[in-house]
Amino acid sequence: MEIQYHYATVSKAIEELRQKGYNEDFNLDNNYLVCHSGRFGHEEFVITDIYFYEGETDPGDEATVYGILSASGHKGVLVTGDEADLDPMSGAIIDKLLVHRNNR
Known part of the structure; x- marks a missing residue:
């Protein structure tokens, strides 16, 4: 899948992904992405969309919204x-996310 980069507010990015069927809420847990439907290692998902938001007044006030598609077909949002706040225990997952985000 081709990565698409969009620049909008965080809430707008999440709203757009929800409209595309990204209904799971993914979280980082050690070396996995987890959601209600399961847990996925870095080889078990692809990043389909990235929405990057930087605060207007504080460059440290940033967020990245990822559209995630698991190998088993679950679509969700992370x-x-x-990036300084990302969990160091999530090594391979974070590496994959940052590579896609930094290539924007």
Whole structure:
């Protein structure tokens, strides 16, 4: 899948992804993305959309919204804050997310 980059507010990005059927809420847990439907390692999902938002007054006030599609077909959203705040235990997952975000 081709990565699409969109620049909007966080809430607008989530709203647009929900309209596309991204209904799961993913979270980081150690070396996995987890949601109600299961947990997925870095090889078990693809990033289909990235929405990056930087605060107008504070560059440290940033968020990235990812559209995630698991290998088993679950579509959902992951929201991360400033990359300095990302969980160091999530190594391979974070590497995959940052590579896509930094290539925007």
